[in-house]
Each structure stands twice: as C-alpha cells, then as structure tokens.
Amino acid sequence: MSEKNSFGRRTWDKEEFSKQGALRREKEQNKTIEKVEGVSQIDRDSLNFNKDLNKRQVIASNVVSTRGKSFGFYCEVCDLTFKDNLKYVDHLNSKPHLIRSGELNQQIEVTLDDVKQRYEMLVKKMEEQQNDDEKYDIKKRIAKRQAFEEELKRKRQTKKPKPVEQKTNVSTNNNDKDDNMMSMMGFSGFGSTKK
Amino acid sequence: MVGKGIIVDRELSKSTHKGQNSILLIEKIIRERIFDSLYWKQYCFNVNAALILDRCVEIRCVGGLETSGKPMGFICLLVKLIQLMPQREIIEFYLNQGKFKYLKVLAMVFIRLVYRDGGLLKKQLNDYRKVRLYEHGEYKLSYVDEIADKLLNDEMFIGLNLPYMKTNGDDESDDESDGSDEDDSDSD
Ligand SMILES: [Zn+2]
Numbered sequence: 001m002s003e004k005n006s007f008g009r010r011t012w013d014k015e016e017f018s019k020q021g022a023l024r025r026e027k028e029q030n031k032t033i034e035k036v037e038g039v040s041q042i043d044r045d046s047l048n049f050n051k052d053l054n055k056r057q058v059i060a061s062n063v064v065s066t067r068g069k070s071f072g073f074y075c076e077v078c079d080l081t082f083k084d085n086l087k088y089v090d091h092l093n094s095k096p097h098l099i100r101s102g103e104l105n106q107q108i109e110v111t112l113d114d115v116k117q118r119y120e121m122l123v124k125k126m127e128e129q130q131n132d133d134e135k136y137d138i139k140k141r142i143a144k145r146q147a148f149e150e151e152l153k154r155k156r157q158t159k160k161p162k163p164v165e166q167k168t169n170v171s172t173n174n175n176d177k178d179d180n181m182m183s184m185m186g187f188s189g190f191g192s193t194k195k
Numbered sequence: 196m197v198g199k200g201i202i203v204d205r206e207l208s209k210s211t212h213k214g215q216n217s218i219l220l221i222e223k224i225i226r227e228r229i230f231d232s233l234y235w236k237q238y239c240f241n242v243n244a245a246l247i248l249d250r251c252v253e254i255r256c257v258g259g260l261e262t263s264g265k266p267m268g269f270i271c272l273l274v275k276l277i278q279l280m281p282q283r284e285i286i287e288f289y290l291n292q293g294k295f296k297y298l299k300v301l302a303m304v305f306i307r308l309v310y311r312d313g314g315l316l317k318k319q320l321n322d323y324r325k326v327r328l329y330e331h332g333e334y335k336l337s338y339v340d341e342i343a344d345k346l347l348n349d350e351m352f353i354g355l356n357l358p359y360m361k362t363n364g365d366d367e368s369d370d371e372s373d374g375s376d377e378d379d380s381d382s383d
Contacts, residue, residue, distance in 0.1 A: 090236065093240045119288075122249065
C-alpha cells in the first residue's frame with residue numbers, strides 16, 4: 001500500500017486508502033446506528049406544527065437527560081429535540097433517523113395495482129368521513145334545537161312572575177290600606193298601572 | 196447552489212428528455228423554493244406514486260408559488276411526480292379517475308409538461324367541474340375544461356413555462372392513447 005519512491009519518500013495509494021476509509025466509516029455507522037425496536041414511524045400526516053402554537057406544555061421534571069425532552073420538537077425515536085420545525089423535518093429525513101425508525105428502504109417503484117389499491121382505500125376513507133360528518137351534523141342540529149327550546153322555556157318561566165312582583169312592590173309603596181283591601185277582594189290596583 | 200463555479204442541480208429525476216433531466220422542466224428558482232419548503236420536506240420525502248395519493252386527494256387549489264415565494268402543495272406534488280416519473284399507465288389512471296378533480300388536474304399538467312400530449316388534454320375539454328386556481332397573486336374560480344384549454348393554448352401556467360408542443364389539427368388521430376386503454380384492461 002505504501003511504497004518508497006525514488007527519493008526515499010513514501011507514496012500513498014490514495015484510491016486504496018479512500019476505499020478503506022469508506023469501509024471503516026460505513027462499519028462505524030452500522031455499529032452506532034441500529035434500528036430501534038418497537039418504535040412506530042413518526043406519522044407525517046399528524047405533524048401539525050400549528051397545533052401546539054401558543055400553548056404551554058408541562059414537561060415532567062424526572063426526565064433528566066442532557067439531550068432528551070425540552071422545549072421544541074421532540075423525536076421519540078432518537079430522543080432528540082429540535083428548536084424549529086424545518087430542522088425537525090430535516091432530521092426526520094436524515095439517514096440516522098431513517099435507520100433507527102426502519103424507514104430507510106421505502107419502496108419507490110410501484111405498479112398500477114399498488115396505486116389502485118391506495119386509491120380505493122382513500123375513496124373509502126373519504127366516503128366514511130362524509131358519512132360521519134352528516135351523522136355529526138344531525139346530532140349537532142338536534143342538540144342545538146333542544147338547547148334553544150330549553151332556553152325559550154326558561155325565558156317564559158322567568159318572564160311570568162316578574163311583572164307581578166313589580167306591581168305589588170309599586171302598590172305597597174303607594175297606599176298600603178287600599179292595597180290590602182283590594183288584594184283581599186281579588187284585584188290589585190286601578191288605572192295607574194297600565195297593562 | 197454554486198460551488199467552485201459548477202452549478203449543481205439537486206433532486207434530479209430518474210428520467211431524461213432529449214438528454215436533459217426531466218426535473219429541469221421546472222425553472223431553477225421555483226425548484227429551489229420547493230426543495231427548501233416545509234411541505235416538500237414533510238410530505239414529499241420517501242413517498243412513491245401510491246403513497247403520494249394521500250396528499251394529492253387533499254389539495255383544494257391549483258397553484259404555483261404564492262406571492263411570498265412559498266410553494267403551494269399542488270406544485271410540490273407536481274415536481275415530486277416529475278422526480279418519481281411513474282409509469283405512464285399510472286399517470287393516466289390519475290387522469291381518468293373520477294373522484295378527485297385536483298388529482299386529475301395534476302395529471303393534466305404533468306401530461307402537458309412531460310408527455311406533451313395534446314390529444315389527451317383535448318379529451319378533458321368536456322369536464323366542467325369547478326376548481327380553485329391561484330394565479331398572478333389571487334384566487335379565482337376556474338373549471339377543469341378551462342385549465343385544459345389554457346394548457347393547450349397558453350405559454351405559461353401557474354408560473355411554469357410550458358414547453359413547445361405540436362398542435363395536431365385532427366382530434367381523432369390519437370391512436371396511441373386508445374391502445375394504452377386496451378393495455379389497461381389486459382393487465383386486470
Ligand atoms: Zn429521529
């Protein structure tokens with residue numbers, strides 16, 4: 001691999017060494033990064049970056065780790081946290097993460113049948129969702145109507161006794177004697193209060 | 196990306212057209228915007244022509260870059276399809292399915308850019324379904340047939356340069372697509 005040239009200096013077979021280096025690096029990588037068993041892939045559909053906006057999250061104090069959970073975007077698979085969403089997604093797309101989560105060799109080449117299968121699944125999903133929406137709508141409408149009717153009842157109940165109280169109050173202030181007599185006789189005041 | 200005077204194009208397509216990589220159909224400025232966007236990194240990574248449908252059926256607008264330079268989902272998915280370069284029967288399945296109109300428009304733009312098949316686009320002129328279109332900084336109401344017409348006659352669409360296409364006068368001479376329809380039924 002190394003020879004001495006005519007000046008007595010050693011020359012290096014660069015190609016050979018770079019090959020060795022690449023091999024060693026690959027070995028090291030394979031040693032340090034292994035698929036983490038029992039982790040699910042992080043679902044990109046559910047990555048909604050606006051979901052936790054303006055919310056405070058309580059982080060358990062017993063999680064003592066220099067890397068682990070802290071403020072930001074957390075990768076469960078690698079136990080790492082990222083300060084902004086682009087860095088987080090870059091991480092999700094990075095080779096070490098993909099090896100750990102077992103997503104590395106995703107099938108790129110698909111057949112028409114694969115596509116049709118996925119399509120049928122999505123059509124079904126859409127139709128189910130539409131049905132759910134309709135059911136939900138009807139329930140919602142019934143609930144709304146019930147609430148409205150109860151409100152109406154309550155209003156009626158509270159409205160009725162009010163005027164009576166007012167009248168009695170007013171009349172007691174004016175002249176007690178007459179009022180007593182009148183209430184005994186079954187009516188409560190003349191002309192002064194309009195119906 | 197410029198390094199040592201060499202311009203490097205990232206995220207190349209598997210296919211070439213007349214010796215040029217197909218991804219270069221999209222202007223570099225637009226490509227760079229897309230590759231740096233969150234949508235691209237989040238949804239267009241590690242997907243194939245089947246998985247990408249999950250996103251395609253969600254689109255609610257046809258558009259390129261917003262005025263802020265942020266790419267819309269539509270153009271990201273278009274570029275991803277150009278990169279993936281699925282078999283033609285898959286693209287034609289996208290085109291001919293009936294449930295998702297934005298998936299159809301996606302296939303139409305793909306066909307215009309990559310296959311440059313005017314006959315196939317002319318067949319879409321009888322689809323009057325409404326679609327939302329974002330162009331020149333504003334949203335407007337359009338129709339599938341109107342978009343087919345634009346693709347056939349205009350030089351640009353949602354900020355994309357449309358490559359030269361032969362406009363064949365006779366509509367009935369597209370034997371190729373008829374042949375592929377028969378192929379589909381054979382494979383079932
Ligand atoms: Zn990770």
